[in-house]
Amino acid sequence: MASGEPNTKKMREDQTISEGMLLGMGNPLLDVAAVVTKEFLDKYELLPDNAILADAKHKDIFEDMHQFTEVEFTPGGATQNTLRTAQWMTGSPEFATLFFGCIAKDRHGDIMTKAMKEGSVKTVYQINGSNSEPTGTCAVCITGNNRSLVANLASANCFTKAHLDDKANWAHVERAKLVYTAEAEAFSEAQGFGTKDVKEIALKAASLPKHNSKRSRTVVITQGAEPTIIVEGGKLTEYAIIPIEKEKIVDTNGAGDAFVGGYLSQLMLERSTEQCVRAANYVANLIIQRHGCTFTEKCVYE
Template sequence: MSSTGKFELLCLENPLLDIQGTGDEKLLQKYGLKPNDAILAEKQHMDLYQELMEKHDAKLIAGGAAQNTARGAQYCLPPDSVIYIGCVGKDEHAKTLEKANKEAGLKTCYRYDEEQPTGRCGVVITGHNRSMCTDLAAANCYKIEHLKENWELVEQANTYFVGGYHLTVCVPAALALAEEAAKKNKTFFLSLSAPFIPQFFKDQVDQCLPYTDYLIGNETEARAYAAAHDMNTEDIPTIAKHLACLPKKNAKKPRAVIITQGTDPTVVAVGAEGEEAQLSKYPVHSIEQSKINDTNGAGDAFAGGFLGGYMQGRELKTCVDMGQWLAQLSIQELGPSYPYPKQNYKAS
């Protein structure tokens, strides 16, 4: 496969505006947050966003995990290669997202909700950790009818990426893409996104996994999946191999499971139902601590780089290397963003 710039990659999830500020343990404790976690906001979290703005010099940054990933993939690909779908409000925050995506060359096809404001994510930075608290708002209002109204975009694409956060919003839309991929031998990517997705939305994940050709997650998400499925192990290679060999709708393609582990090696398992999965490990390229600016969005950047490599037809190990390369670039920027002038990938 080689991307030709005709919107071959379609990404679906929750568009959010990140409200990102530097905090401390006291702030985390006040709102019941953990240093390196992601949760959905509840009533007791609603004052966090204003507090970040007023007391923590918060920056407004285009966010939403799969939207970050879509921008990352577009960063690696020819113009007009990627389109992103989600739901926003009719407000200034939506205009901020539109501007950031336009500057990145990412085309969007938003549903605009008449009542809810654009979703927001409070990001509390403590050292090299980030705690994310998301108020979905309009993002929670995505409807499958919007996808059906824009089905020509689905037909045009040959690869679909669904962020796991969307499984809290509109499972029918995710499954529509998954089924289309299996039916027409296209490719379906799923991200686990956060530990609470496989933990509290276990059934939704299990609905999508049979259609999944590529599953991307990190070690805490993989262990949350294992715990939710009573696997009685925290061993990442064991979990990855198990996931790779689960039943699959499209037997023409093996499933690849990619688990990142921060600075520890990235684990990749490739397998098919009834077979022993092949396991590989890829060391992460080191970077000086002094160069790390912000780890928010590093996982999204990895997925974007991996997707970029996949869309260019590169082999699996090169896709992993591209993911690590883009993540390394991203953590030297502020928030989930990428450096400009645009840098070109070079194999490490």
């Protein structure tokens, strides 16, 4: 272990991780991944390295993926990826993370529910009763080093407030110490900030009014290969990522979700911002060297 780096094993001993302390809400998707042929891409009019939302011509693609050998199923969607990462990083035997979303009662829903449980993330899925909307899926069509992604949100779009209003479900929200959702696109435009400068956006977001005036807002903005920008206590700091050779990069999908998961895992342990970023960089660096948002059996981060 490098000098000055946090000993996560010691943290796990010192800090109490409680069940459901990190709660997430978002669109649950099951990634259905397989090595496919050029003919398969042509059939569905897909490009070798692209990401699109499914339309009418893709309605059979998710079942069609099952024809290939070694089809891999991985729970996906930004928030689920983040919670799976945080749970893995804490190494807690408890279901320290809990996820709200909507799925259907079908084969893909059953596969995702089982996989989330195996990853020790508690799910409180709303079950969509509509037969017309299946569990949300993302076809991951692999050809060589390229991945063509086709997402069908389907039941993921059917989550309702009524599910949260249920007394037993709302109890999970009240028990949580941290709540996370990844649905924050075009935040600057929605807030009328009038700028595309990332640093200016971060500072403006941090200064927005908040209910708890005793604690300043912390804003974290990732920029891929560029430094992460964090505004805390009104001060902006840049944190460099971990450099990596291009040849070692396998798949960048899910890296941002993993970064957030690593950050939140240390926030759950009440660590400093610097330690949160260090863990976030570690797991993001790990994920881009693997296919999809997948992990080793145990986290060895120290």
